[in-house]
Amino acid sequence: MEIRLNTDNNFTASAAFLEKVSEELKKKLHRFSEYITAAEVFFGDENSNKTGVNDKRCTIEVRPRHLHPEAVTHYADTVDHAFNGAVDKIRNLLDNRIGKLQSR
Incomplete structure (x- = not known):
């Protein structure tokens, strides 16, 4: 699974933070890795x-x-x-979508 990380102009992230996020996402989505080709994470600060x-x-x-x-x-x-909230949401969504595929 390829992971791309992006930030908006109002948010800057260190390389260590981005590496941590990438590893955490791989770990939390590991059980879906055979179904997912790529994941992209966008961070932003709405109020600058x-x-x-x-x-x-x-x-x-x-x-x-x-x-x-x-x-x-x-x-x-x-x-x-x-x-963490976005990861929980995407895991629930994938459970639903992938679960339907597996039950067919």
Whole structure:
């Protein structure tokens, strides 16, 4: 599974952070690895330099084999919480989509 990481102009991430995110995503989506060809993670800060509630955004898009791409977005107070929320959402979505394929 190929993983691409992106940030918007309002959010800068260190190489260590991006590596951690990549490894965490591989680990959490491991059971779907034979079905997913690529995953793309987008991080953003909705309010730029201002503080705000739930202003950090993480969108995860996956490209399953033989299916249309799917994407989820989660907003939270921190980037870590946004990432973890998006991972939970994409795992639930993949459980649903892949589960239907397996039951056929």
